[in-house]
Amino acid sequence: MIPDELEPLWNEGDAAFAGAPALFRGGSFEDIRDAFAAGNVVVHQEDGRPVGFATIVFTIGDHVGIGNLVVLKEFRGRGIASKLMEEAHELAREKGAKHSLMCIWDGGTLPDFYQKAGYQPIGVVMSREL
Ligand SMILES: CC(C)(COP(=O)(O)OP(=O)(O)OC[C@H]1O[C@@H](n2cnc3c(N)ncnc32)[C@H](O)[C@@H]1OP(=O)(O)O)[C@@H](O)C(=O)NCCC(=O)NCCS
Numbered sequence: 001m002i003p004d005e006l007e008p009l010w011n012e013g014d015a016a017f018a019g020a021p022a023l024f025r026g027g028s029f030e031d032i033r034d035a036f037a038a039g040n041v042v043v044h045q046e047d048g049r050p051v052g053f054a055t056i057v058f059t060i061g062d063h064v065g066i067g068n069l070v071v072l073k074e075f076r077g078r079g080i081a082s083k084l085m086e087e088a089h090e091l092a093r094e095k096g097a098k099h100s101l102m103c104i105w106d107g108g109t110l111p112d113f114y115q116k117a118g119y120q121p122i123g124v125v126m127s128r129e130l
Contacts, residue, residue, distance in 0.1 A: 042054050056091065066089075
């Protein structure tokens, strides 16, 4: 698999976050290429086609941040994102991480998804203009 194959997925995830601050939205597809080169990407394929992926976005001490999680619309609701999160956690453990941080911008239903994936709130993210 080559990272270019992930671009349609990244575009779908990016569209879902139109308007979100950069912290939650990430950078550009170049960051995905870099993550791929660093072995920081987990991919779910169906019949050889990538339909979902997630990346380790940052590492600070023994914490990682997992992000860019997206599953193509027609493949949602089948447990693919949950499997990707488990694989991302395993990858992070292999790289020596002990904790995973999750920054969620969507104040709607997404926290429920991440709580099912084992995350609990530990603080509050605040922001101000500069
Ligand atoms: C969020 C997303 C990755 C979920 O993908 P998915 O493969 O459909 O998720 P799963 O099938 O693994 O769902 C696992 C569980 O979470 C629940 N869930 C899935 N998406 C949810 C959502 N947006 N809000 C609340 N619960 C959700 C499912 O109902 C399921 O619950 P169950 O185990 O009780 O049946 C997908 O909707 C997506 O790509 N969205 C656009 C990009 C995005 O928002 N990414 C997250 C960035 S923080």
